[in-house]
Amino acid sequence: MQLDKSQLDFIQAPSDQNIRLLAPAGCGKTLRLLHRCKFLAEHSATKQNFLVVTFTRAARDELRSRVNEDPGFADIRDLVEISTLNSWGYRQIKREAFSPKLITSRRDFHFTMRNQLQPVWRNHEQVRGAIQSSNRWKSANAPRNLMDMIDSLKTLGFDHKRQSSLEGFNHHWKELEGQGLGWRLQEQVDQLIKFDVLTESATSAKDFYCAFYQFWVEATARLIDEATFTLEDQKYFAYQHEQTNVDNRGFLSGAAALGHVFVDEFQDINPLDLALVRAMVKRRRATLTIAGDDDQAIFEWRGATPEYILEPDKFLRTRRRFVTHTLATNYRSPSNIVLRSQSLIKHNKRRVAKQISSNSLKNAQIDIKKLDTLRDSLNYVHKLLNSSISQGTSPSRLALISRKRSQIIPYQVFFASKDIPFCAAEDLQVFLSATFERLIRLLTVKEDADRRRSASNVLNDITFFCDYVKRYPLNKKTKLALKSHLLSSRPRTIRDGIDALADYHGELKGKNVDGETSLDMADAISQFIDAESVTDALLSLSTDFEGFQYDFGKSEEDIFFADPPFLYLAEYARQYEDDFASFVDDIEVAKDTLVYTPPFEDDVSDENLFKRPIHLMTALRAKGKEFDKVVLLDVQDQIWPNRNARTQQQLEAERRVFYVAFTRAREQVTMLLHKGAVPSPYIQELGL
Structure with a gap:
């Protein structure tokens, strides 16, 4: 392909420049890095070495394939190293650490905290209290969660050597707040409150430092000394190694040095990534090219921030200031997609202004469909799919993109019931969660509520219900006492068991004064059992059973709690009326259709999966992909943007997510919304 002027300007820029390459979707950014x-x-008098850092293994493999198979790059095959930061860092570990041990599983995390780090936490009262808590749930979950927090502080760029003092800690804390990452710090505070390491009344940075950070400094040092590493340590250890050499003026020269470092998808890096890149470049005295698009910075939930690509001089602190190049031609999207997406994203204030044009003269079909019900939406998508197939459209060119996981679930059940093969990304693994299995069990029990059975079976079912009426399950002692009470009345049906529960006056999630807690639980279970339809039963679970409601803390262990799917499942279930058996059967069929797809960092192309006629994904998963036809689900206010987005920073982040979703289409974009809903403001911002 012939290079355009903006591409040539970047490729042929002076060799001593640090460059910020801004490249909107479809501009051919990644391949241009190899051309650079x-x-x-070719234009250097001395041999040059290059390191190209990619964000995912898939991007790494694609670039390696290009270098190795394209004869045009034959002359640089031995000069270019292509790697992810993790794999580059892991090579440093293998080179510098003696007999390193990599821990990755939940069990490894639990064991490491409970045993290997015991000499550290036993000297820190609050952490010790969490791990040895008399609360069974807290003592069981604290070790792994606190290990996760050790990694989280590394991700946020804290340094156990250079920021061990309160002054150093406070300085970095304030820097993170200034970078818009204060909400990530609040997440860490909330975790410590959950395990009683902090209290609601003591949540300042100093409280955090005293209660946990000092432990973190010692624990991090001990794990490195004992050559025990997590996946995040692949980058953290490499950063420590590089920065120590910089501090000691151990700069590289000659064959060991690198002339040029390139970092792709720079808008997606987090504070630890930034620190590692800064140290590796400084140690090698290399030029640095950062490539990405601030308008596609949508991974803030992983600790990334667009601030670094917006102000590279401020955060990278290199010897040379950055020169900005912008790739100005989109080679993928039709003209009106480019025009309208630019109209949308210009509403963000915190961005670099760009003038982007399309290489295509054709326009995509852009439709807005206002439909009465979810059933209408399902039928519309089904019709669109059939139309595409009948027109001979190649497989895998239709994508349904949502803002939330729960929006996709009815479509999965629907397509499974129609025996339509589809590809569902990790967003739908909620079907495989243990909590979803428990939900299905409750529906099955409800269906047989009036059937007589053994008293022991009734006891087990009633206590199972009780485990989910409140946020956390009953403890072993309470459960045994409740079962003993229930057994005395010999219940033979679920309704008998509910009556017996209402008469219980023993301890139950607290003191159970005058049996009030028992009555509340019995009432919640009774409301569910008396529900006349599948929809009513699901809504009862969503409102009366705290154990199934949104819970950020529990979502780290079970994806169900990140976005409980009751609203959309209940709407979809209206067609079943009171046929619980058919609903459960269709859910089981949908579960069986789930296929493994890799997480973001392993997002590789699988031809067998990609040939399925329809793809279901969230907008976060859609980045980097393209389809002939795209259907955006529920393009209405409170969803696009998410109702929880309130600050200017959050609202701009939401607009970037929609921008990414909208620009996935090559031929057609259809936006679906409910007739009674308020349309998303993005529709007007698109100029529609």
Whole structure:
């Protein structure tokens, strides 16, 4: 393909420049990095070495394939190293650490905290109290969660060597707040409150430092000394190694040095990534090219921030200031997609202004469909799919993109019931969660509520209900006492068991004064059992059973709690009326259709999966992909943008998510919304 002027300007820029390459979707950014390497190698009097850092293994493998298979890059094959930060860092671990041990599983995390770090936490009262808590749930979950927090502080760029003092800690804390990452700090505070390491009344940065950070400093040092590493340590250890050499002026030269470092998808890096890149470049005295698009910075939930690509001089602190190049031509999207997406994203204030044009003269079909019910939406998508197939459209060119996981679930059940093969990304693994299995069990028990059975079976079912009426399950002692009470009345049906529960006056989630807690639980279970339809039963679970409601803390262990799917499942279930058996059967069929798809960092192309006629995904998963036809679900206010987005920073982040979703289409974009809903403001911002 012939290079355009903006691409040539970047490729042929002076060799001593640090460059910020801004490249909107479809501009051919990644391949141009290799062309830049080729140009520099050909126009240098001395041998040049290049390191190209990619964000995912898939991108790494694609670039390696290009270098190895394209004869145009034959001359630089031995000069270019292509790697992710993790794999580059892991090589440092293997080179520098003696007999390193990599821990990755939940069990490994639990064991490491409970045993290997015991000499550290036993000297820190609050952490010790969490791990040895008399509360069974807290003592069981604290070790792994606190290990996760050790990693989280590394991700946020804290340094156990250089920021061990309160002053150093406070300085970095304030820096993170200034970068818009204060909400990530609040997440850490909330975790410590959950395990009683902090209290609601003591949540300042100093409280955090005293209660946990000092433990973190010692624990981090001990794990490194004992060559025990997590996946995040692949980058953290490499950063420590590089920064120590910089501090000691151990700069590289000659064959060991790198002339040029390139970092792709720079808008997606987090504070630890930033620190590692800064140290590796400084140690090698290399030029640095950062490539990405601030308008596609949508991974803030992983600790990334667009601030670094917006102000590279401020955060990278290199010897040379950055020169900005912008790839100005979109080679993928039709003209009106580019025009309208630019109209949308210009409403963000915190961005770099760009003038982007499309290489295509054709326009995509852009439709807005206002439909009465979810059933109408399902039928519309089904019709669109059938139309695409009848027109001979190649497989895998239709995508349904949602803002939330729960929006996709009815479509999965629907397509499974129609025997339509589809590809569902990790967003739908909620079907495989243990909590979803328990929900299905409750529906099955409800269906047989009036059937007589053994008293022991009734006891087990009633206590199972009680485990989910409140946020956390009954403890072993309470459960035994309740079962003893229930057994005395010999219940033979679920309704008998509910009556017996209402008469219980023993301890139950507290003191159970005058049996009030028992009555509340019995009432909640009774409301569910008396529900006349599948929809009513699901709504009862969503409102009366705290154990199934949104819970950020529990979502780290079970994806169900991140976005409980009751609202959309209940709407979809209206067609079943009181046929619980058929609903459960269709759910089981939908579960069986789930296929494994890799997490973000392993997002590789699988031809067998990609040939399925329809793809279901959230907008976060859609980044980097393209389809002939895209259907955006529920394009209405409170969803696009998410109702929880309130600050200017959050609202701009939501607009970037929609921008990414909208620009996935090559031929057609259809936006669905409910007739009675308020349309998303993004529709007007698109100029529609």
